[in-house]
Amino acid sequence: MSDFTMPSLGADMDQGTLLEWLVSPGDRVHKGDPVAVVDTSKAAIEVEVFEDGVVGELLVPPGTTVQVGTPLARIDATGSGMSTPAASPAAPAPSVAVPRPPRSSVRATPLARRLADELGVDIDRLGRPGGLPVRAEDVRAAAQRPPSDQPAVEQRPTEPPSAVATRHDSMRATIAARMSRANRDIPHYFLSSDVDLGPAMRWLREHNLPLPVAERVVPAALLLRASALAAAATPELNGFWVDDGFVPGDGVHLAVATSLRGGGLLAPVLHDADHLSVDALMAALRDLVTRARTGRLRAAELSDPTLTVTNLGDQGADSVHGVIYPPQVALVGFGRVADRPWAVEGLLGVRPSTTVTLAADHRATDGFTGSRFLALVDHHLQHPEDL
């Protein structure tokens, strides 16, 4: 019997709110299964269990805010693996049945539940045909209806605008604390290089031509792939500064800075990005970013990044000189991809190009290493067929 505890989803998290249980006592779970949804200051995150077993007592009801490390549920590990059915019959029956919250009589996404709480909407009245889960948009629509249209049930005494503002403030406060610490503790140095993306864009066009829309690769995937390969070859930039020393990462795990609608940032992680093909990386990127924006990320997908990449995309500024996310020691930035004048063999041409930047921790590396990294990114982007 062991405890499933409130995890730390980032070094800046000291407490979290249990939003929803995805399992019930007696359920068999396997390592990696999502068992609960936890609200951090950033987003609703699905939290996975770390061992095989059978869910025992649920110790914390939904809606409760607890410190990191607080036991949330008991997991009976002996009920796992090869044990015969007879060995574990009803053994983990909970001694205390945690009442399921009355609101769970309707299926709903975690984001929808959170919004319903914030906006004071009774989610039980929003059932959708066919038992489809209630979505955030359904809650928003209900919140906008005049009060007479809303079922006159006991409304929570929440003040919607301030609740939403509180959440937004909380995310801003998290970013503020982290970035202030970075600027205080990390002696940054900044480098930049302009990169000709002619070959990469040409390769991409040909690659995408026969593909259905859903499988087409966007330039960002190539930039991430090139960054991952460069990071693998520059281990001094891929890791952490801890206790006055550098600790290399155990792989290239790229955090992808992702802006959220309504403000704020999340950085879901592409684990072992240097081992993903361009197509696999594209699929993973699309999946992660989509779920980051709809509040369905899992804890593991936010954990252990070794290097962050921020990509301003084709709507953004020309270049970004970022702030390193501690304890990482570097941040890679890509500016807007656009057609720009480019000198080639004594002639002036027009090429799609971008400015790639590196913000790096001077305690861990010097400009020489940083320059080597940028040169490698450039090199890989000139040979997209090898990416």
Add this chain to the structure above:
Amino acid sequence: MRRVDPAEARAAVAGALLAIVPDADVESLGDDTPFRGELDLDSLDFLTFVETVCARTGVRIDEADYPRLTTVASCVAFLSEP
């Protein structure tokens, strides 16, 4: 090549934008406003937009057509042109 009538095209474009930005005010988005900048659509969002419009209209959209998909009016023109 399959094309759709302008009303169907318009509905598909509006629906695709709303699927990505649920609280977007598509009604008051000008016909000639470049919507990617207006709605902060990044390249992944745009890919989803193209995918959704393709699915709803059955019109084939290649990457080479992307420059024509900048405003509601230009999308409708592209999707409905004979």
